[in-house]
Every structure is written in structure tokens, then in C-alpha cells.
Amino acid sequence: MARVRYCENCGARLPLKASARRRYCDDVCRSQAYRRRVASDRIWTLGMMLAEAEHLGDRRMIRLLTCPECGVITFAGAIHRIDMRYCSGKCRSRAYRRRAARRARIAAAA
Ligand SMILES: [Zn+2]
Ligand SMILES: [Zn+2]
Incomplete structure (x- = not known):
């Protein structure tokens, strides 16, 4: 019996027939998950920038962030x-x- 799996984006149940590699219920969820991943990568980069600005005392950059x-x-x-x-x-x-x-x-x- 196939294991019940859920969309990694919205949590909807995937069809039992869905292939084992399928992680999202549809293309909308897949692209949303992709955008979210890109956004969190960017936040992480900005977090590093902020840490560096604080380290260097870069007030202008700190104000910007x-x-x-x-x-x-x-x-x-x-x-x-x-x-x-x-x-x-x-x-x-x-x-x-x-x-x-x-x-x-x-x-x-x-
Ligand atoms: Zn979904
Ligand atoms: Zn505020």
C-alpha cells in the first residue's frame, strides 16, 4: 500500500498514485515553494550583510536593513x-x- 504523502507547500494530500518523487500538489505550489526558498536564501545573505555591518560599525548599512x-x-x-x-x-x-x-x-x- 502506498504511503500517504503531503504537499510540502500547502500540506494538501497528494494522490496515492503520485510518483515517489512528487513533492507538491501542483505547479502553483511548486513555484511558490521555489520562490520561498529563494526569498529565504536572500534573507540569509542579508543577515550576513547586517552582521558584517554591525561588526564594521557601518551605520548607513544598518539603517538600510x-x-x-x-x-x-x-x-x-x-x-x-x-x-x-x-x-x-x-x-x-x-x-x-x-x-x-x-x-x-x-x-x-x-
Ligand atoms: Zn500544494
Ligand atoms: Zn519598527
Whole structure:
């Protein structure tokens, strides 16, 4: 009796007749799994870059790879658009409020 196996991407049960080498239920799952593997390779590379930047004290690179507000690693500068550099909407709005408050202080002092 064939062993029941599951898609490595979505966990759906593979047909019993599926060949022993088959790991995904369909092409969509196969390409999704491939993209995920590529993405995790990239994250690993970026993690190495960040470790090296911290070692060298490369502030610019560290800023590029982490949320400027809370320091959470986002890799935003490398994999997202630059306007995505905050880890969350919360950090983005916190930074925005801080900038607005600073502008208001400057305006009040003038
Ligand atoms: Zn699947
Ligand atoms: Zn953050």
C-alpha cells in the first residue's frame, strides 16, 4: 500500500498514485515553494550583510536593513521600496508624529 504523502507547500494530500518523487500538489505550489526558498536564501545573505555591518560599525548599512524607529530587522532597504523601511505602520506613524512635533517645536521657537 502506498504511503500517504503531503504537499510540502500547502500540506494538501497528494494522490496515492503520485510518483515517489512528487513533492507538491501542483505547479502553483511548486513555484511558490521555489520562490520561498529563494526569498529565504536572500534573507540569509542579508543577515550576513547586517552582521558584517554591525561588526564594521557601518551605520548607513544598518539603517538600510533595520527599522529606523525600533531597530527591528526589516531588510527594507534591500528588498522593499525605500518608503517601506519601517517594520510596521505603527513605527511609520510614530516617526511621522515625531517629525511633525519637531517641526512644530522649530516653528514655535522661531
Ligand atoms: Zn500544494
Ligand atoms: Zn519598527
